[in-house]
Amino acid sequence: MSRRPYIRPVQRSTWWLAQPRYIRYMAREVTSAFLCAYSLLIIVGLVRLAQGPLAYDAFLAAVYSTSGQVFSLLTLIFAIYHTYTWFQVTPKAMPIRKGGKLIAGSIIVGAHWFVFLIASVIILYLVGM
């Protein structure tokens, strides 16, 4: 008897469409692209600010334009989704034991949201000053 194992081809560009869990994973990863884009936008804003008031006003006008606001809103939604997906998996990456027992995952996730909210309030306060 001869051995001739068959290797089934892997769909290198469409594998993630095969399972809902793969699509959820891709959604988690792809939303980070918007966070990256928004970070770049802020860097561009800093550069424009350094170039003087005229340049900065033009930058602000672009940010407050309709397309700029749509981009900001989409980024906010995707950022919250991205944050949610990562907070959900924190109990796996950082299990905490107390008195020999595992602390419930909901407490670890809740603690992340709590710190997130506190940080958001502080930033909003600083921005509003």
Next chain:
Amino acid sequence: MSRDTVQLEILRYDPEKDSEPYFSTYEVPFNDDWVVLDAINYVKENLDRTLTYRWSCHMAVCGSCGMVINGEPVLSCHTFMRDYGDKIRIEPLQNFPVERDLVVVIDDFVEKLGSVKPYIVPKVEKTVDEGEYIQSPAQLAVFKQYTACINCLLCYSACPQVGLNPGFVGPAALALAHRYNLDSRDVGRAAREDVVASNPGIWECSFVGACSEVCPKSVDPAAAIQQTKIASTVDYFTDFLTPWRKQ
């Protein structure tokens, strides 16, 4: 309405005759308390004796009968026929070469498993006369879930990174490495690092999490790998910031 029969579409491949795999359909009686493995056994016993597949315990302990059923990697002895429709599609585990029909070649996995030293590396070797390596229940609880792995390979079938990067050490082997790293009787962590903390080790994992979702024993390999990533990162920065401590 009760069903009389169910159609099994089973992937067939005979290396001596076929150039590539194909599906054959078999009509089997519907039985409310049959698992899919029972239906496959019916085919073997009554319809086609050449059908080749692995199974042994029929109780989700041995890990032999892993297959992809309707696209999902499962133990066929742990999956009821009644939970599917009138057609059930049965394929060998993904991401492994097909030896014949539903049997896959697992040599590569066995090699990867050995490469992470999946055994206790004690600080001082003891003879049997010197007694056991003592451990408290609390020390056992730290890693116990990772001892439940039955090497069924459903996690390798579910993991897209295993398919895309065949060199990836993979979920079960890395979870077992973590199990020994966490063991209070073990000092083998540094010796495992060459494989575990390498690119084909934990860093090939992008935390899809599919391994943990399909694991029939709730081992949660994805958690083990993420925890190993954190420990490895802490090691890296500790070495970087305190080079005099590095041996």
